[in-house]
Amino acid sequence: MKKILPALIAHIAVILAIVISFGVISVTADRSASGNEKFTGVLERNVTLHVLENNTAKEQGYLKELLDSFNERYKEYGIKAVDANIDQYNDLEQSGPFGYGPDVLYQANDAVMKYVDGHHILPLPLEKIACKDLVSENAWSAYEKNIDQQSYTFGVPVNIQQPLLFYRKDLLPADWETEWDDNKNGIPDMIENWSALYRFSKQIRQESGGKKYGYMQSLCDSYFSSGYLFSFGGYVFGGEDGTDTRDIGFDKGESYKGAKIVRQLASVMNMECTEFTVSDNRYSRLAEGTYFATMTTPDVYTMFIREMVNKGYTEEYAKENVVMVDVPQVPVSGDLEDESLGFKDMTVMGGVNGYAISSYTSYPNAALEFVNYATSYKMVKKRYELLGISPARKDVVDEIGGLHKEINDNLDGNSIYVMPSVRATAQIWPPMENFFSLIAGDMLENKNVYSTDEALKNGLKKVSKDAYDAIHTLSGS
C-alpha cells in the first residue's frame, strides 16, 4: 500500500503539472502582433482572387466578361480572378474567419457594413481608388464609418438601388392626354403622383368588375412601403449619422400620414397585398395585363421582359411598353383623396451596392487592383448595358442621362433614404412588415381598427417599440 498510493499521487501530480504548466504558458504567452499596412501598393504575383458577385451579374453574363477582361489585362502579373461560386448572400462573418470566404465581394451597403464591427472587411485607402472623385458624396457615405474620430471607407459604390415605378404604357387609357394630364406636361398624371394613380386604379377595378388592378404591390414589403413613412418625417435610426439604434423613429414626424397612404392604397388592391404574393406574381400579372403598375428595383427589369415574351409579345414591344420611371409624388396632405395642398417628392428606401475586400484575403493589393478595374468607366458602363443598373459613377451617368441621372440626383438630393449601415437593420423589418400587412388587411376587410390617425400613430409607436425590443431588450446592453 505504501508504494501504490504515492505512485498514484505522483502520476496525477505529473499530469497536473504538465497541464498546468503548459496551460499557464499558453495563457501568459505574449501574442502582440504587428500591425502592418496591408495596402503596400506592391502587387502580389501569381495569385488567384475569388470574387463573389450577385446572381444577376452571373446570369446575364456580365461576370464572365469582367473576369475574362481582367484576367487578360493582368496576365503578365499572374493575377487571376475567378468566380467564388458561393451564395450571393454569403455571410463573410461566418465563412471569412475560417478561410472559406471570398477575397472580393459585391453586396449591398447594409450587408457590407454589417461586417465592419468585427473588422471582417478592410478599410480602403481612398487615395488609391481610381473612381474616388467620380462618385457622389452620398454614395460614399453609405460605406463610411467613424471609428475613434476617424472616418474609414469600406466599399466602392457601383450601383444605386432605389424602387421605381414599373408600368405598362400600352395599358394607359387612350384619352390620357386630355383626361389624365391636368398640368399638360405630356406626362400622364398617374405616373406623376399617387393621388392620380390611386384614382386610376380605382377606376380600373370598377370597370373590370374587380378582375383587373391598377397599382399593385406587396404592401407588407417594408423595403417599399417604408418610403411613405420617410416622406413624412419618419426614420429608421436617429442620431447624427442615422445609426443610433436606441432612437427608432417609425412614429416620428407625421409618419402616420404615410401609413394612411399605405392603407388607402390597399383599398384598390386585394388581400394578396398583405403577403409577399404580389412580389412573386407581378411579373406574370403585369405581362398578362392584370396589373397596370407596380414598384420594384431596376435589377429585375429583365424578368418583366422575359414574362412579356412568354406571353407572346415580341421583345421590342415589351421593352417599348414596360416602362420604369421615378416614383410618383405624394400629396402633402397625407390623404390620397385630398390634392388641395399639392404634392411633394417621395422619399424612398434605397441602397448602394458595391465592392468590398475581405480582411482575410492574402492578396489585398491584387484585390484592390481588381476593385479598381471593376469600377472603371469601361466595366461600369458594361454593367449598365448588360444589367440595366443605375451606375454610381458620374461620368457614366452623365453619358446615359434620363432616369439614371434622376436616380443619382435623388441620392444627392436626399430623397433616397439609404439603408442604415448597421447590423441591427435586419431586426427592424419583421415588426414593420407585420404592421403594414395589418393595416392593409384592416382596410380590405373593413375592420376599421386603423381608420383614425390616432390608431395609426399608436400602431407605429408599437412598431418602434417592437423593433427596439428585438434589438435591445434581451441584449442587456
Next chain:
Amino acid sequence: MKFKAKCKSFFVKLKNKFVNFIKQLPFKFKSKFAGAKEIITQGNGKVMSSFAVMGLGQLLYKQWAKGALFLLLQAGFILYFVLSGAADLFGLFTLGQVQGDAWYGIEGDNSVVMMLMGILAVIMIIFYAVIYTANIKDVYRTQCCADTLKPAAGFKKEVSSLLDKNFHKTALTLPVIGVCVFSILPIVFMILIAFTNYGGANIPPALVDWVGFENFGRIFSLGEFAPTFFKIFGWNLLWALLSTAINYFGGLGLALLLNKKCVKGKAIWRAFPILAYAIPGFITLLGFKFMFSYGGPINYYIQAAGGEAVGFLSVNSKWMARFIGLGVNAWISIPSTMLLATGILSNINTDLYEAARVDGASSWKQFIKITLPYVLFATTPVLITQFINNFNHFGIFYFLRDASIRSEGYFLANNTDLLINWLYRMSIDNNYYSIGAAISLVIFIITSLISLTVYVLSPSYKQEETFR
C-alpha cells in the same frame, strides 16, 4: 375514481423510487470503492509501476504488446496535453484574452471555438481516466493470475475476446465516439453558452465572457417573457398531444381500413400515402403554404365561386392556421404510422378474433377489446418518441407562416409558434444565442423530467428484462 387512484399510485411509486435511490447511494459508493481499495492494498510492485506509468507493469509481466500499447497511449495523451490539451483546458476558463483584429492580421482568440475545444479537452481527460483505470485493472488481473499460478490471458486471446466476450466494446467504440463528438459535445456547448454573454453584438472576434446566471435572471425579470412563455407552452403542449393523437389514430385507422378483407389491390391503395411519404418535407410544406396563401389555388376557387378570399395563414388567423398546421403534419406523418400499424396488425394472433367471433362480439367490440390494447401496448416507445418529436416540431410553422408575423400579446413571436420556433427567432434571427440557450435549457429540463419519468415507469422499460 379509478383515474385518481392511478395517479396516486403513480406518485407513490415515484416517491418510493426516489427514496430507494437515495438510500442506495452510500452502498453504491462503497461497492465502487471496495475494488479500488483492494487494488491499492493488495497490489504488488508491478501494479505500482503501472500506477506510475501506464503499461509499465504489463511490460514487467512480459506482456509486450499490451504494455507497449498502453505506453503508447500514455505518450499520446501527454503529447496531446502538451501540444493543445492544456491550453484548451485553460481556454475554457479564460475564454480568450487577445481580441482578434483581421485588419492588422492579429489572429486573436475565438472565445466560442476555445469553449468548444475546452469541452473537448475535458472529454479527453475523462477518456484518459477511463483508460488509466482500465490499465490498472488489467495489470491487477494479471497479478491475481500470477499469484494463483493461473496462466494469464495472452495478448492474442485478449484481442480475440474483443470479437467475442467483449464484442460490445469493439462494436460500440465508434458509435460512442461519434455520439460524443457530434451529439453530446454540441449539447454541452449549448448548455455552457447559457452562462456566457455570447450573442447580440458580442460575437467573435469580440471576446465572450462567463456571466453566471445573469441570463436566467434576465429572462425571469423581463415582464413580457412569462406571459409569452406560458401562452406558447400551453399551445405547444396542446399541439404535441393533438398531433400525436391525430397521426396515431389516423395511421391506425388507415391500416385497419386497408386490412379489411373486402379491399382488393391493397398494394395500390397503400401506394398513395407512400407517395406523400417520399416527397421531402420542405417541398411539401412550401407547396402547402402556397396552396393556402391569398394568391393560391384554394382562394382562386373560392373567389371563382363568388366568395371572399380567406387568409388561412395570414396575420389575423389563429385557430385556422393552427388547424392547417395539424392537418399538414398529419398529411406528412400518417403514412409512416400507417406502415407501422400495418406491420403490427399482421402480427396479431388471428385466433383471438376467431374466438371473439364465436362469442358473437361485434367488430367494434373486437377493435376495442383486442386490437387497440394490443397495438397500444406494442407501440408505447414509439408513441413517446413521436410525442417528443411533435413537441419539438420546428419545420411545420417555420415553413407555413411568414417569418415576420407577430401576434398581439406575444414577445417576438406569433400565435402558432412552438417553443422551438420562438427559440429560433431569438437565437438565430435576433442573435441572442446565450438567452436562447438559457431558455432551451429551462425547456429541456422540464420536458426531460416528464418524459424520463414516463419512460422509467412505462411497462416496456420495466419488462425489458422479463422479456427473455
Next chain:
Amino acid sequence: MNKAKAKVAKAKTKKVLNVAITYCILIVVAFIFFFPCLWLILASFSKSGSIYSFDGFFPSEYGFDAFKSLFTDTVMYNYPKWFLNTLFIAVMSCLFGTLLTILTAYCMSRFRFKSRKAMMKATLLLGMFPSFMGTIAVYLIMTQFNLINQQWGLILIYSAQAPMGYMVQKGFFDTIPYSIDEAARIDGASNFTVFVKFILPLSKPMLVYTALTSFTWPWSDFILPKMLLIDKDLYTVAVGLMSLGETEFARFAAGSIFIAIPIIVLYFCLVKYMINGMAAGAVKE
C-alpha cells in the same frame, strides 16, 4: 322461407354497403394523399415557369421546358451535379450509418454491461434537446477539423448521429430468440460470428428499414448541407432547390420530382421489409 331470404338479402345489402363505404373512404384518402403530388407533377410540366400563370391548380399551358432547363441550363443551377452530390452523400451516410446503428442496437440488446442503462437513458435525454441549438457547435467543430465545404464532413456527421436512433432496431433484436445465440455458442461460435452468421441474416427487414431511413434523411435534409457546403458545385439538391428564384416554380417542381422518384422506387421495392421491420421493432411482448 321468405323470412330467411329476407335475412340473407339484408345481410347482403349490409355487406355491399360496408364494401361501398370502405371504398368511398379509400378513394377520399387516396385523393387527399395523391392530389398535392399530382399538383406538383402538373406544375413541373407548366410551360411558363411562374406558378402564378396557373388557373387554380392547373397550368394554363403544358410543356417540357422546366425539365429541359433543369438539365441543360447549368450555369447558375447545376442540378445534375447536385443530384450526384446528394446521391454520393446519401449512399455513403447510408452505408456507415446503417452499420453503426445496427451494431449499437445489437450490443444494447444482447450485452449486459455496466453503463448500459445509463447509456439508454442518456440517448433518450439527448434526443429531447432542441437540435438546431447544436448546429452552431457542429459548424465550429467542422471548422476545427477542416471539414467545411467537403462532402465527407457531411457524411461523417450523418453517420455519427445515426446511432442515436437505435431504439427501433434494438426492439427488433430483442424479439430474436436468445436460444439462437446459445445454440450457436455451444457450437463454439464467438459473439462476432453469431452476429454475422446468424443474427444478421435474420434481420434483413430491419437492415432494409435502417438503410432506408438513413438514406432518406441526408437525401432530403436541408439544414446541415446549407450550413456546411459553401461552394455551389458541392450543393445537395435540397439546398440547390431552395436557392432557386421565386419565379422558377416549375423548375422547383421538376427538381422535387426527381428527388422524390428514387425514394418512391425504393419504397415500392422494399415496402414488405419496411412493414415487417418497423412492426418487429416496435413490438415488445
